[in-house]
Amino acid sequence: MHHLDTASTIPASTVASLMGQIAGIGRDRLRGGYTRPVYSTAELDLRGWFTEQAAARQLSVEQDGNGALWAWWDLPSGIRADAVATGSHLDSVPGGGAFDGPLGVASALAAVDILRSRNLKPTRPLVLAVFPEEEGSRFGVACLGSRLLTGAIDRDKALNLRDPDGNTFAEIAAHHGLDVRRIGADPALLGQLGAFVELHVEQGLGLGQLQHPVAVGGSILGHGRWKLSMSGQGNHAGTTLMRDRRDPMVAAGRTIAAVQQIARAQDNARATVGRLHPVPGGTNVIASRVDFWLDVRHPDDAVTAAVVQDIHRAAQQIAAEEDCGFEFSQESLSPTVGFDADLSRKLGASLGNAPVLDTGAGHDAGVLAGHVPSAMLFVRNPSGISHSPEEYVEDADAELGALALADALQGLLS
Ligand code: GLV
Ligand code: MN
Ligand code: MN
Ligand code: MN
Numbered sequence: 001m002h003h004l005d006t007a008s009t010i011p012a013s014t015v016a017s018l019m020g021q022i023a024g025i026g027r028d029r030l031r032g033g034y035t036r037p038v039y040s041t042a043e044l045d046l047r048g049w050f051t052e053q054a055a056a057r058q059l060s061v062e063q064d065g066n067g068a069l070w071a072w073w074d075l076p077s078g079i080r081a082d083a084v085a086t087g088s089h090l091d092s093v094p095g096g097g098a099f100d101g102p103l104g105v106a107s108a109l110a111a112v113d114i115l116r117s118r119n120l121k122p123t124r125p126l127v128l129a130v131f132p133e134e135e136g137s138r139f140g141v142a143c144l145g146s147r148l149l150t151g152a153i154d155r156d157k158a159l160n161l162r163d164p165d166g167n168t169f170a171e172i173a174a175h176h177g178l179d180v181r182r183i184g185a186d187p188a189l190l191g192q193l194g195a196f197v198e199l200h201v202e203q204g205l206g207l208g209q210l211q212h213p214v215a216v217g218g219s220i221l222g223h224g225r226w227k228l229s230m231s232g233q234g235n236h237a238g239t240t241l242m243r244d245r246r247d248p249m250v251a252a253g254r255t256i257a258a259v260q261q262i263a264r265a266q267d268n269a270r271a272t273v274g275r276l277h278p279v280p281g282g283t284n285v286i287a288s289r290v291d292f293w294l295d296v297r298h299p300d301d302a303v304t305a306a307v308v309q310d311i312h313r314a315a316q317q318i319a320a321e322e323d324c325g326f327e328f329s330q331e332s333l334s335p336t337v338g339f340d341a342d343l344s345r346k347l348g349a350s351l352g353n354a355p356v357l358d359t360g361a362g363h364d365a366g367v368l369a370g371h372v373p374s375a376m377l378f379v380r381n382p383s384g385i386s387h388s389p390e391e392y393v394e395d396a397d398a399e400l401g402a403l404a405l406a407d408a409l410q411g412l413l414s
Contacts, residue, residue, distance in 0.1 A: 013113030015398035018106035019098065022049055031095030033389030037163075038067075038091045038133040038144075039176050046090040050105060050130055057112050059128065064189055065182030066148040067173065069130040073112065073122065082194035083125040084412045085372070086111065086405065089134030089145075089364065096135070097391025099201035103379060105130055107199045107402040114406035115413070122413040124194065131364045138163045138172075140225065140293075141332045146364040150371050151185030153332075159183060164277075195343055195412055196374040198365035199405050201393055205384030206357045213397045214404045216348045217339050217376030218358040220366040221270075222304050223297035224333035228255065228315055231325035234280070234288030248290040249278055251315075251322040258314040259294065262307060269307050270297045270360060293331075297360055301335050337366045340373035347375050350407040361386070377404055 026042025028035040036042040047069060054061045054071035061071045074080065088104025108128045115122075136142035139161040147153040159170040159180065170180050200217075207215055230248035256273045263271035272295045278287040294311065298304040312328050319326035348354055357378055365374045379401035383392045393401075 016395040036092040037138040067132040071128040073126040087129035110402040111406040146367040155184035202378040203386035207380035215357040222336035225331040229327040237284040252290040343375040
């Protein structure tokens with residue numbers, strides 16, 4: 001656990017100083033950037049940091065049955081109803097940037113300081129949320145914490161998800177002290193929430209091009225993940241003639257090229273294979289099997305389905321041509337979501353004339369949107385790059401983001 005000598009004193013209130021406190025946690029020397037998968041030492045250290053920071057602000061920190069953290073600024077009455085929630089996630093993709101997730105958490109803490117400095121006496125509870133496994137980089141399903149909370153994923157399916165080392169989610173959750181019987185939908189907790197606002201680094205160039213620091217979120221592209229497996233004959237790279245091979249790497253490579261071709265034929269489609277796992281994975285070994293993962297997104301869910309169907313057919317054909325076995329399964333699917341119009345309008349009004357930007361990235365706010373009025377704020381990322389060490393936010397923009405969040409929360413809490 002990461003111990004901070006600031007915890008017992010008045011917490012620093014700038015976003016930059018909060019981000020600075022965690023800048024050393026989970027650095028990935030091989031890939032660059034940060035690797036902070038859920039329940040790794042790095043992610044646990046970040047949870048410890050959040051818990052200390054929240055406690056230093058006199059917030060009551062609780063972990064829900066699915067491993068999300070909730071830090072409550074309660075009313076004097078202690079009644080938890082119609083609460084305003086804000087927050088994001090602390091896990092990362094492999095080799096991710098510093099801001100995707102943590103910016104929303106640090107901004108939430110900074111916003112509490114701003115509201116306290118304004119002497120705000122909230123009329124509704126405020127709660128800071130940290131969701132686990134937002135990226136799905138360990139167990140394969142993005143937004144796992146919010147999907148479990150809302151019942152968007154079947155609990156048995158979730159318990160049986162496996163990480164790359166073969167551990168089930170149930171095993172890892174139990175190892176980290178969760179009561180496996182409590183994992184799953186939590187309508188009582190969800191029912192305490194009246195609004196959710198997630199601040200997030202922008203993951204494209206929209207605000208950079210508009211030369212504006214903060215935007216209100218418009219919609220999230222529908223997206224899903226599929227697992228493909230090609231199997232052939234593992235063999236020796238030196239003794240096996242080319243004509244005698246059944247090489248699943250060739251089938252996978254041809255499929256990846258087809259993915260690009262199929263997605264390019266559809267306006268606004270995005271299809272990616274970013275993870276590929278050859279078994280056993282030796283330079284002088286023809287693989288016996290290759291697992292690879294497909295991510296497809298499009299604003300029209302019917303087009304997403306059609307693109308995936310075309311890819312499925314192409315992969316089947318390629319597998320047959322390469323004399324390989326083929327398996328195809330869906331890991332997750334999220335429809336295109338719009339945010340709550342009324343809440344988004346309030347956010348926009350508190351920001352002046354902020355632009356509204358759609359995003360191709362998934363967020364817990366998109367999962368919660370079906371259950372709690374939800375909205376998002378995006379903070380400018382001048383690189384336009386994300387899920388990469390090159391993701392970036394200027395300190396001044398981060399402070400403007402926290403201020404925008406504080407203004408929005410103040411409007412909702414007053
Ligand atoms: C998560 O960031 C995603 O959009 O994949
Ligand atoms: Mn994120
Ligand atoms: Mn992300
Ligand atoms: Mn995301």
